[in-house]
Amino acid sequence: MSNRLLVGTRKGLFRFDRDERGRWRVARTWFVGDAISIVLSEPGGLRIHAAQGLGHFGVKMQRTVDGGETWSEQAAPAYPPKPDGLEDKEPYRGTDIPWSTQLIWALAAGGPGELWCGTIPGGLFRSVDGGDSWALVSALWDDPRRQQWMGGGFDFPGVHSICVDPGDPAHVTIAVSCGGVWTTRDRGESWTLIGAGQRNDYMPPERARDPLVQDPHRVIHCPIRPERMWMQHHNGLFVSDDAGENWRELDASAFTRFGFAVAVHPTDPDTAWFVPAAKDEQRVAVDARVVVTRTRDGGESFELLTAGLPQEHAYDLVYRHALDIDDTGERLAFGSTTGSLWISEDGGDHWQTLSTHLPPVSSVGFQRD
Amino acid sequence: MTSVAFTPNLARHVDAPAARVSGVTLQAALDEYFAANPRVRSYVLDDQGAVRKHVAIFVNDELIRDRVSLSDPLGADDEVFVAQALSGG
Numbered sequence: 017m018s019n020r021l022l023v024g025t026r027k028g029l030f031r032f033d034r035d036e037r038g039r040w041r042v043a044r045t046w047f048v049g050d051a052i053s054i055v056l057s058e059p060g061g062l063r064i065h066a067a068q069g070l071g072h073f074g075v076k077m078q079r080t081v082d083g084g085e086t087w088s089e090q091a092a093p094a095y096p097p098k099p100d101g102l103e104d105k106e107p108y109r110g111t112d113i114p115w116s117t118q119l120i121w122a123l124a125a126g127g128p129g130e131l132w133c134g135t136i137p138g139g140l141f142r143s144v145d146g147g148d149s150w151a152l153v154s155a156l157w158d159d160p161r162r163q164q165w166m167g168g169g170f171d172f173p174g175v176h177s178i179c180v181d182p183g184d185p186a187h188v189t190i191a192v193s194c195g196g197v198w199t200t201r202d203r204g205e206s207w208t209l210i211g212a213g214q215r216n217d218y219m220p221p222e223r224a225r226d227p228l229v230q231d232p233h234r235v236i237h238c239p240i241r242p243e244r245m246w247m248q249h250h251n252g253l254f255v256s257d258d259a260g261e262n263w264r265e266l267d268a269s270a271f272t273r274f275g276f277a278v279a280v281h282p283t284d285p286d287t288a289w290f291v292p293a294a295k296d297e298q299r300v301a302v303d304a305r306v307v308v309t310r311t312r313d314g315g316e317s318f319e320l321l322t323a324g325l326p327q328e329h330a331y332d333l334v335y336r337h338a339l340d341i342d343d344t345g346e347r348l349a350f351g352s353t354t355g356s357l358w359i360s361e362d363g364g365d366h367w368q369t370l371s372t373h374l375p376p377v378s379s380v381g382f383q384r385d
Numbered sequence: 386m387t388s389v390a391f392t393p394n395l396a397r398h399v400d401a402p403a404a405r406v407s408g409v410t411l412q413a414a415l416d417e418y419f420a421a422n423p424r425v426r427s428y429v430l431d432d433q434g435a436v437r438k439h440v441a442i443f444v445n446d447e448l449i450r451d452r453v454s455l456s457d458p459l460g461a462d463d464e465v466f467v468a469q470a471l472s473g474g
Contacts, residue, residue: 070398070428071439072394072437072439072440072469072470073395073398073427073429073437073439073440073469074427074428074431076427089399092427094427094432095432095433097433098433114431114433115432115433116433116435117432121443134434165449291433
């Protein structure tokens, strides 16, 4: 059970600690003033990677190997030289794809010493030395279908979800906004576009089910049964029982349609949580109420969890990496773009407010024990 | 020799001491500077070697013309200043 919570924000990285009386307080602040786009806490809790997006000076990667006592800048994923004369445009906007990291959007641990990093404008990077250096996964970047990936909320496409199979680290599944779900079974040497069953209503009808143009906002898997995956998609909620090959769309209500974040219970694949938002141009809490939805039956039904959450004039939006669950499945936490942070210690039945004054929250994660 | 100096705003992130370098173009001058101060490079240039969008480079108080390949010529005793643009915070 984790007693430490890492909160990455537009203006710094914060650690909340739980004291013996059960109160969560800010215990450490790091990089105040700098945007933190994503944080990875490796098992053991000593090695933490924090990605910065410095407004003027580019993306940087910070790493601690002593649980945050000291940090040092490591190499950030960088794109290779763009070949002269190569045309590489974002198809929706017709603008040139910059071969330069715009945002570090996803980090995941693989096999020993192995890390994966997803970026905007769409490059996936791999490290085999714990983050000392990175190499672009060229088989994916050079796939001609990559040039059909579109930007969504950002101007350029990006890799935001990376699921490493716990039983086979050569098997990695990623999700791209907007470019669907892709999988490799050979550590990135070759890739397959998967994801049948997804559906969108933002493309012409004949492309509504084209796996290549889907916008999966977030894809995660259940650690003990990784073939069970959950997806918050731009157009609804989807679940897969075959590691992302096929997806089943769940019935949608106003509270189970649009959003970004999803969490799954670590040992119960049928239990998952989502944080809904008003679809899709508004992007505020549905009915100005902060609500977490929970299913315990594989998505057949959902309950609204509201105890302790603001139920009027709350306009909080929760980004895709800003909801996390600890290894027990009892503790969940999420943060919003209006700087609120909530935690539950009973699977979402009750919530307590940890802050309403943080900078906009980009990522929330329990520090792994 | 050309002098190279950086916005003090950079000091919070990386040590970028002022220095004197040779080189008849901005590219050559910065290459020499980054060879001695390799961490500074990614703060000033993007992955393709162009000046970052929200960084400005002046030569003798004039903005450079070529932000992509840094071909602006340099003369003896020119002064290069790398600034943080007002945008991008």
